[in-house]
Amino acid sequence: METSQLYASDVQQAAQRIKHVAHRTPVLTSRTANQIAGAELFFKCENLQRIGAFKFRGAYNALSQFSEEQRRHGVLTYSSGNHAQAIALAASLLNIRAVIIMPEDAPELKIQATKGYGAEVLTYNRYTENREEIGRKLAQERNMTLIPPYDHPDVICGQGTAALELFEDVGELDVLLVCLGGGGLLAGSALAASGMSKNCQVIGVEPEAGNDGQQSFRKGEIVHIDVPDTIADGAKVTHIGNHNFDVIRRHVHDIVTVSDAQLIETMKFFAERMKIVVEPTGCLAAAAALQRVYPIAGKRVGIIVSGGNVDLQSFAKFIA
Numbered sequence: 001m002e003t004s005q006l007y008a009s010d011v012q013q014a015a016q017r018i019k020h021v022a023h024r025t026p027v028l029t030s031r032t033a034n035q036i037a038g039a040e041l042f043f044k045c046e047n048l049q050r051i052g053a054f055k056f057r058g059a060y061n062a063l064s065q066f067s068e069e070q071r072r073h074g075v076l077t078y079s080s081g082n083h084a085q086a087i088a089l090a091a092s093l094l095n096i097r098a099v100i101i102m103p104e105d106a107p108e109l110k111i112q113a114t115k116g117y118g119a120e121v122l123t124y125n126r127y128t129e130n131r132e133e134i135g136r137k138l139a140q141e142r143n144m145t146l147i148p149p150y151d152h153p154d155v156i157c158g159q160g161t162a163a164l165e166l167f168e169d170v171g172e173l174d175v176l177l178v179c180l181g182g183g184g185l186l187a188g189s190a191l192a193a194s195g196m197s198k199n200c201q202v203i204g205v206e207p208e209a210g211n212d213g214q215q216s217f218r219k220g221e222i223v224h225i226d227v228p229d230t231i232a233d234g235a236k237v238t239h240i241g242n243h244n245f246d247v248i249r250r251h252v253h254d255i256v257t258v259s260d261a262q263l264i265e266t267m268k269f270f271a272e273r274m275k276i277v278v279e280p281t282g283c284l285a286a287a288a289a290l291q292r293v294y295p296i297a298g299k300r301v302g303i304i305v306s307g308g309n310v311d312l313q314s315f316a317k318f319i320a
């Protein structure tokens with residue numbers, strides 16, 4: 001697939017578009033965390049973003065650029081998670097009709113939340129049907145614009161605004177650790193760093209069970225894997241996107257992995273010591289610092305805490 005080159009200035013423009021709509025989330029620090037990591041850590045808390053994750057940024061950046069024609073026909077996407085809610089909320093704020101394709105066995109809570117924002121939810125069988133095919137077909141039939149969860153320039157640039165704000169707030173950093181699923185957040189963050197903190201090493205962190213990003217990075221081409229078995233449900237992707245990979249290979253320094261057990265330790269740390277609820281996927285980047293997966297001793301380190309959407313029952317089970 002052809003990808004057009006993206007720049008730090010594209011993230012700056014996205015920041016202008018979402019400025020008065022997305023929350024400017026806080027940056028937390030913790031002496032205890034610094035002691036454990038032996039570094040100075042800055043946590044950018046996207047668990048406190050609208051819909052509980054950074055995905056609102058990319059969704060709003062994409063939808064706010066729709067033409068009159070596109071707005072009339074509406075937006076369509078497929079997602080079982082935070083991107084569904086992000087598109088649904090952004091669409092409702094911009095008065096655009098939204099259709100979300102979700103697996104029929106998705107948690108009822110998530111389906112209800114998405115419907116609650118006024119989106120139409122269509123379900124499919126994730127074991128026998130292909131959501132990307134359904135999405136493409138439906139988009140064509142209904143003349144709707146498809147905004148996928150990560151493989152899209154406007155989504156990438158929107159996601160990059162979280163890191164941009166972090167650099168604005170704390171200045172240049174030595175290392176930026178970023179949660180990695182399909183690569184929207186990582187690519188956007190790397191673009192932001194390329195403009196704001198040129199010597200910052202940007203590191204992607206993905207679940208050990210689904211290290212397709214690391215494999216792709218090492219191999220120099222996108223590697224496909226089976227759906228990984230991990231508690232990091234927001235990173236259960238089989239391959240990173242084309243646009244994403246294009247940016248990642250140019251601007252990312254390395255990709256490392258953490259185990260589910262390390263994610264649980266990190267969730268506990270956040271709850272006990274920093275008083276915040278972070279979903280398993282949202283713990284990826286912090287786990288790499290607190291569990292000393294990536295060497296950061298003595299450095300100034302940014303950590304994107306990507307989301308906090310975990311139902312209380314699962315949360316209780318994880319931290320028990």
Ligand SMILES: *Cc1c(COP(=O)(O)O)cnc(C)c1O
Pocket residue numbers: 053054055081082083149150159179180181182183184185186234235279281282306307308
């Ligand atoms: C989607 C998501 C990720 C992964 O983001 P990508 O852009 O797909 O890499 C990480 N954390 C949370 C909370 C998410 O919702």
